[in-house]
Amino acid sequence: AQSVTQLGSHVSVSEGALVLLRCNYSSSVPPYLFWYVQYPNQGLQLLLKYTSAATLVKGINGFEAEFKKSETSFHLTKPSAHMSDAAEYFCAVSGYSSASKIIFGSGTRLSIRP
Amino acid sequence: DTEVTQTPKHLVMGMTNKKSLKCEQHMGHRAMYWYKQKAKKPPELMFVYSYEKLSINESVPSRFSPECPNSSLLNLHLHALQPEDSALYLCASSYGRGTEAFFGQGTRLTVV
Numbered sequence: 001a002q003s004v005t006q007l008g009s010h011v012s013v014s015e016g017a018l019v020l021l022r023c024n025y026s027s028s029v030p031p032y033l034f035w036y037v038q039y040p041n042q043g044l045q046l047l048l049k050y051t052s053a054a055t056l057v058k059g060i061n062g063f064e065a066e067f068k069k070s071e072t073s074f075h076l077t078k079p080s081a082h083m084s085d086a087a088e089y090f091c092a093v094s095g096y097s098s099a100s101k102i103i104f105g106s107g108t109r110l111s112i113r114p
Numbered sequence: 115d116t117e118v119t120q121t122p123k124h125l126v127m128g129m130t131n132k133k134s135l136k137c138e139q140h141m142g143h144r145a146m147y148w149y150k151q152k153a154k155k156p157p158e159l160m161f162v163y164s165y166e167k168l169s170i171n172e173s174v175p176s177r178f179s180p181e182c183p184n185s186s187l188l189n190l191h192l193h194a195l196q197p198e199d200s201a202l203y204l205c206a207s208s209y210g211r212g213t214e215a216f217f218g219q220g221t222r223l224t225v226v
Contacts, residue, residue, distance in 0.1 A: 032212040043118075043204055043217035044157070051212055090156055094212055101170060102147070102206075102215050104156035 002027045004074075004091045006105035014113045019063075019078040021108045023091030026072065032094040033074045034102070035065055039087045047089075050074060061085070086112045120205050120218035128226055129195060135221045137188040137205030146188040147215060148180060149204040157204055163188060164210065195225045 007022040025031055032051050036044040048059025055067045065076045074091065091105040118139045127133050137146065145164050149157035162170035163182045177199075179191040188205055202222055206215040 034214055036217075041202075041220075041222070043120075043219045044206075045217070046214045049214050100145075100211055101159055101162065102208075103159065107154075107156050 002031050002093045002095050002101075003103060004033070004093045004105040006091050006108050008108055009106065010109045010111065012111040012113060013081050015083055016080050019076070019081045019085065019110065021076040021089050021091075021110065023065075023074045023076065023105060024072050025074060025091075025093055027093065027095075032100075033065075033067065034092040034094070035059065035063070035074075035076050036090045036092060036104075037087050038090065038107075044090065047076070081110075081112050083112050083114070086110055118205055118207055118216050118218035120203075120221050122221060123219065124222045124224075126224045126226060127192065127195065129197070131195075132191070132193045134192065135190040135203055135205075135223075137190075137207075137218055138186055139207040139216070140186055141207065141216065142185075143207035143209055143216070144185065145208045145210045145215075146182060147206040147208075148188070148190050149206065151202040151204055151220070153201075161190075192223075195223075197225050200224045 003026045005024045034049045035047040038044045047063050048057045050067045058064045063078045090107050094100040094102045121136045148160040151157045160174045161180045166182045177194050181189040202220045204220045205218045208215040
């Protein structure tokens, strides 16, 4: 079964600092991978997705992620954190069947210090 | 139109009530999903519909009954719920295999 593991339930960075949120996947074949963001009391918004076209994926709001097969990782980064980036971030994985499950990691809460 | 619309936004119901959650999308997506999210937890998959047929049921109690009347609508019928069923219920849709899901804003359900 496919799954993702997010390391660190809470990450705190200073405004302007690098953001790094970690995600490792477990799959026998390269899966489809996603990063979503959730602001309080709202639904989930897609930040970016990996679908094997390119290993470095750029998303919205300045975020990007790199797919590394050798490390089974798909970490999310942003060069310079902004106060508005404070939210819950979920890594998610999907498989190849026609109506695939989209399974979420446990989430990482990102806090930004002024 | 890239929206998934859920109604109502908030719902308070007693344990003997019957209520329904509604979800609508007009993106031509053929897969639709119900997720349950408890506070400070990730969304948990409940049901998946593919081409209007139930394809995945994650062993959800029968007090939750999904329905897909057509390709744009998804309902979740609720009956005899328990207080522990209080959560944010999220609807999502996608084109299916390997594509991203678009989420609604959710229904905040409180069972009293």
